[in-house]
Amino acid sequence: MPPDQSPPATITPYPDGPYLVRGDFAVTDRDGNELAVERRTIALCRCGKSRMRPFCDGTHKLIGFKAPSGAEPWPGG
Amino acid sequence: MAGRLIELPPPRGPLSEQLFEALEGPPDNRLSLTARVDSSDPLADGDLQLALYVTYEFQYAAIRGVDEDWERSPSLLAFRRALEEPFEAAVAELVPPAEAAELESVGAALQAIVAEDPGPPLSRYMETQGTREQMLEHVVHRSAYQLKEADPHSWAIPRLGPGPKAALLEVQFDEYGGGSAERMHSALFAKTMAALGLDPTYGHYIDRWPGITLATVNLITAFGVQRRRRGALVGHLAGFEMTSSIPNRRYGNALRRLGLGPEVTHFYDEHVEADAVHENIAAWDLAGGLAAEEPEVAADILFGARALLQVEARWARHLMDAWERGETSLLSPLVPLAA
Numbered sequence: 198m199p200p201d202q203s204p205p206a207t208i209t210p211y212p213d214g215p216y217l218v219r220g221d222f223a224v225t226d227r228d229g230n231e232l233a234v235e236r237r238t239i240a241l242c243r244c245g246k247s248r249m250r251p252f253c254d255g256t257h258k259l260i261g262f263k264a265p266s267g268a269e270p271w272p273g274g
Numbered sequence: 275m276a277g278r279l280i281e282l283p284p285p286r287g288p289l290s291e292q293l294f295e296a297l298e299g300p301p302d303n304r305l306s307l308t309a310r311v312d313s314s315d316p317l318a319d320g321d322l323q324l325a326l327y328v329t330y331e332f333q334y335a336a337i338r339g340v341d342e343d344w345e346r347s348p349s350l351l352a353f354r355r356a357l358e359e360p361f362e363a364a365v366a367e368l369v370p371p372a373e374a375a376e377l378e379s380v381g382a383a384l385q386a387i388v389a390e391d392p393g394p395p396l397s398r399y400m401e402t403q404g405t406r407e408q409m410l411e412h413v414v415h416r417s418a419y420q421l422k423e424a425d426p427h428s429w430a431i432p433r434l435g436p437g438p439k440a441a442l443l444e445v446q447f448d449e450y451g452g453g454s455a456e457r458m459h460s461a462l463f464a465k466t467m468a469a470l471g472l473d474p475t476y477g478h479y480i481d482r483w484p485g486i487t488l489a490t491v492n493l494i495t496a497f498g499v500q501r502r503r504r505g506a507l508v509g510h511l512a513g514f515e516m517t518s519s520i521p522n523r524r525y526g527n528a529l530r531r532l533g534l535g536p537e538v539t540h541f542y543d544e545h546v547e548a549d550a551v552h553e554n555i556a557a558w559d560l561a562g563g564l565a566a567e568e569p570e571v572a573a574d575i576l577f578g579a580r581a582l583l584q585v586e587a588r589w590a591r592h593l594m595d596a597w598e599r600g601e602t603s604l605l606s607p608l609v610p611l612a613a
Contacts, residue, residue: 211554213385235457236448240551248523253550255519258389266558 208241212266215240215253224251278335278422280477282328287321293328293353297340301347307356316364317588320605322357323488327480329354330495334422335476358496365493368584372573380565380572381558384509387579388516393587394594397521400528409528410470411603412593414479415487419494420463420541421476424449426498427511433504435567441559442508445515445552459548462541469537472608482604486589493585497578505571508564509578512556517583518549 203221210216218224218239224232232251240253244262247254285291289311296305313319331337332345344350376383400409424446431442451457464474473479497507526542536543561579565572596603 211558212381214554215550217551217554236452236548236551238444238448238551238555240547240554249547252547254523254546255550255553258385258516259520 210243210264210266213263214257215243217241278476279338280331280335280480281338282340283324283481285321286324289321289325289357290328293325296349297328297337297344300341301344302349305347305349305353307353311356311360313360316360317489317585318485318592320485320488322361323485323492326354326357326361326492327488329357330492330499331477333495333499334425361489361492362496365581365585369577369580372576376576377565377569377572379562380575381562383576384512384516384557384561384579387576387583388513391517391583391587393583393590396590396594397524397528399594401524401531404528404532406532407608408593408597408603409525409532410472410608412525413467413470413472414482414604414608415589415593417463417467417472417474417479418483418487418491421460421474423459423463425460426494427507429498430504430507430511433501434508434564438508438560438563438567441555441563442511444555445511445560448548448552459541459544462544466538466541470534479604482606482608484592484603484605486585486592490585490589493581503574503578505564505568505574506578506581508556508561509575509580510582511578512553512561512575513579513582515549515552515556516579517586519546519553522546522549 204219206218206220206222208216208218218241219237224234224239224241226232242250242253242257243264244257244260246256246260246262248256282294282297285294292307293305311322313322316322328337329350332342332350336342372383376386400412404412427442427449428446431439431446434442447453449459451459451461455461467474494507494510497503497510522542522545526539526546529539529542561575565575593603602608
């Protein structure tokens with residue numbers, strides 16, 4: 198799909214896994230430089246332990262990372 | 275590039291002998307098994323696995339000197355069925371039945387299944403100790419599947435409802451290079467082979483693949499050619515994607531340790547990033563989506579994932595045991611390359 202027809206970006210946390218980003222998006226550093234992205238759907242690290250941050254490299258599986266797909270409740274209830 | 279064309283390798287026993295002899299002539303009923311296929315170890319039986327591999331190969335490639343009408347010859351299909359039976363029984367023996375609780379969340383069950391991978395630490399061994407010769411052998415084994423990577427899983431596309439179908443295509447689009455022939459994963463693997471001095475022609479190393487290597491491919495094809503096994507095919511893909519990114523990082527590191535550059539490692543590095551995406555889609559949207567739409571195939575999804583892990587584990591043990599004995603893991607050693 199050409200970029201001008203892409204739907205708006207969505208960010209989806211996957212259970213015990215990364216954030217998948219789809220749609221019309223760009224990943225940039227703080228200076229606005231775009232990070233190279235070679236696929237339509239990307240996975241951003243959510244466990245913090247990837248060796249190619251901000252992208253996921255599957256390391257969450259080695260460290261037993263647990264997190265739901267939906268929002269966690271506020272700690273204070 | 276022209277379509278795929280393979281050469282029949284030398285037969286390895288009575289089954290492949292009978293098959294290859296019949297294939298020299300026109301499709302007819304000369305091909306028939308008079309007795310049950312008797313194999314003490316069907317997974318590693320080179321004769322059985324080679325014969326089965328060739329009957330399946332009609333689905334992927336032309337075979338030099340063989341009439342392509344054999345593909346749907348009733349005698350070939352009956353012969354294949356007789357080979358599939360002991361193979362499927364041997365796989366089923368390794369796979370425990372799914373538990374009721376697992377069927378309630380197939381995505382979570384798949385995560386638990388891959389976390390208990392029964393295989394030996396092959397990728398860790400390669401990363402830290404594997405030699406150049408061992409890495410070349412590994413690539414030659416893997417070429418049995420990687421040169422047609424993604425193709426058998428594509429057979430699931432017409433057999434899925436819209437949700438899981440879209441998930442499968444999201445994965446497959448990437449597997450096929452996002453529509454770029456050069457970036458297809460099978461093409462990246464061919465580039466890796468060529469950069470290592472190996473022949474990337476489809477099927478080139480067929481006469482060196484032992485039975486267990488052929489079995490890893492026969493397993494996917496067995497699921498892929500049957501609509502009724504769509505669950506197992508999807509489970510196989512999910513299991514494959516979920517056990518890919520970390521081993522592929524290690525294989526890339528192994529190649530870098532051996533002094534090889536990006537033209538060799540690109541295939542592996544690409545899989546670290548791609549499969550970190552795919553594994554989530556495959557587990558939750560594809561497998562989970564299929565299980566939600568068709569609960570009757572949920573158990574077969576888990577069967578497909580467990581069967582993959584068991585057959586891959588047996589394959590990995592074969593490699594490590596052969597190397598431990600100081601032998602080649604192929605049927606015959608690769609010609610040593612100039613240093």
